[in-house]
Every structure is written in structure tokens, then in C-alpha cells.
Amino acid sequence: MVPKIETAHLEGLITFLSVARLGRYTAAAKSLGVNHSTVSRRVADLEKALGGKVLARGPHGWELTELGSRAMAAAEQAERSLQELSSLTHGGDDLRLNGIVRIAAPDAFTFFVAIPALADLQIREPGLGIEVITATQQVRQRRSGVDIEVVIGEPTVNKAVTHKVLSYRLCLYATKEYLERMGTPTTIADLADHRINYYIETALQVDELDLGARRIPAYREGISSTSVFAHVASTLAGAGIGLLPDYVATDPRLIRILPDEYLHEVSYWAVIREENIRNASVRACLKAMVEESQAEKFRLRSVAGMRPAEGG
Structure with a gap:
């Protein structure tokens, strides 16, 4: 039997498009507001109508096959058509996002x-x-x-x-109260006597952020956290010196220290x-x-x- 594409396969095209973009059936199901089995059935019906596989499981999720790559244009056109219809319901000429x-x-x-x-x-x-x-x-x-x-x-x-x-800079900050209590470091070597509030070393998975800490020869760990906002809060509470993004350090109580010796661009x-x-x-x-x-x-x-x- 010759494969036949019908209007009922429109849902299959939109579902296929979602899986192709997200790489996972579960993510596509959530995006479309249906369950996993519905996504699977729609894609299977579309593949049956097209006479071949449009998606193949790869090491990094579902990937397009050669047939799937060719079907993408039709799926995207179907999506645009639905968006145009949606725009009409809003009484406007501009294509609305959804x-x-x-x-x-x-x-x-x-x-x-x-x-x-x-x-x-x-x-x-x-x-x-x-x-x-x-x-x-x-x-x-x-x-x-x-x-x-x-x-x-x-x-x-x-x-x-x-x-x-966006580019930003990691810099060192402390409060006036902390510096009065612990002293103001005048060289980067002085940080060996201070606690630094930064990421948990064993949980840090980003090389650029890890390098930011390694540029400080020696320091004591302050309050470590996976959250930048915890770094800020710990520094404001006087728990140590914060290694903070410059655009986050907006509180006037934060004073930048060692501006000529430490700056790490990220x-x-x-x-x-x-x-x-x-x-x-x-x-x-x-x-x-x-x-x-x-x-x-x-x-x-x-x-x-x-x-x-x-x-x-």
C-alpha cells in the first residue's frame, strides 16, 4: 500500500517537530500538554504515513534521520500556519508567539x-x-x-x-565591618589568612568558575554554596570575603578589595x-x-x- 498523508497527520507533524527540538518524548509531551504514549503514537503514525523513520535514538537524545530532516520544513510550515490562524483570533495582522x-x-x-x-x-x-x-x-x-x-x-x-x-568579572568584596575586624588584605598573598565565600569545590562543574578560585594562591573556605545569592548573603553577614560577579555586587555595603591584583573575566x-x-x-x-x-x-x-x- 502506498503511504498516504492526510489532514489527521497535522498533529503528528507538530508533535514530531516538538520532539526534534527538545530531543525527548517526555519533554515534548509536557510542552504539548499530552502524555508520553500520545507523543509516541503520533510519531509512529506519521512515520507509517511517510514510509520511514523520522527520528532515531542517538547518544544525546532523539535525532533527525535523513527523512526527518526533509520533513522538518513541512512541520515548520504547519506550525507557521497554525500561528497565523492563532493571530487571526487576536484580531491582529502580526504573527503572535505561542x-x-x-x-x-x-x-x-x-x-x-x-x-x-x-x-x-x-x-x-x-x-x-x-x-x-x-x-x-x-x-x-x-x-x-x-x-x-x-x-x-x-x-x-x-x-x-x-x-x-554577556561578559562579566569575578571580583573580591567584603564589608567595612569585616575588614575592620579581620584587616584589609593588601596583596593577594594576604588572602591566605581570610575565608572566601564561593562555590562548593566538589560540586563545581564549570571550568571558568573553578579557574577563578584557583587564581587565588591560598585561602580558607568560608561558607560554600551552589548559589551566588548565598555567596552574597554570606559576605554581607561578615562570614568572609566574597568572590562575586561584579554585576551582582550592587549592595553599597560591599567594598571591592585588591582591584589591581585580582579580576577574573567570565x-x-x-x-x-x-x-x-x-x-x-x-x-x-x-x-x-x-x-x-x-x-x-x-x-x-x-x-x-x-x-x-x-x-x-
């Missing part, structure tokens, strides 16, 4: 950059759903079920588009799989975060914690 975009990003980036940018985008695009997972880690080679990964340090990953979003990069970059909603989220990172208020925020220690 669907759910999943983003994984470090907690400080999420708070200062992603949320302000994405909140504004969602106000303008009420049909757009956004989920943000906070994670400070290296880019995952395995398909992770997210549309955009924001990682620290330039990533190396296959079949993905990378985009540099950058955020966005990673988007090739299948996802063609998604208008994903592109809009990336654009919003990039624009937020370049805004004047963000540059001012980056400078706010750069007050050097007095008398030292």
Missing part, C-alpha cells in the same frame, strides 16, 4: 537578565509560555529537553548554535540546538535576553560594586 520555551540558566543570570527580559516579552506575547530552570553547569552534550541553555564559558557542542550573551553563552533556532518563540526569547544584557541599566548595574576599599 508554545512553551524552556530555558536553563545560572541563578544570577536568571534573576538579573532572563526574568526582566522574558517578563516583558510575555506581557507583549500573552500566548507564550516560559519555563526557567536555574542551573550552573557545563553545556549538556545529551539532549536535555530545554530550548535554550545559558552556560558559563564558551561551549563546545555538536549540532548547535552558540551565541555570546562570559555567558547561549546554546540552541539547530532544530530549535528556527522556532520563532525561541529566537524571540534569545533576542530579549541579549537586548536586556546590553541595556544601559545593566551596564550601570555592572559598575555598581566597583568601589575600592578605603585606606588599603
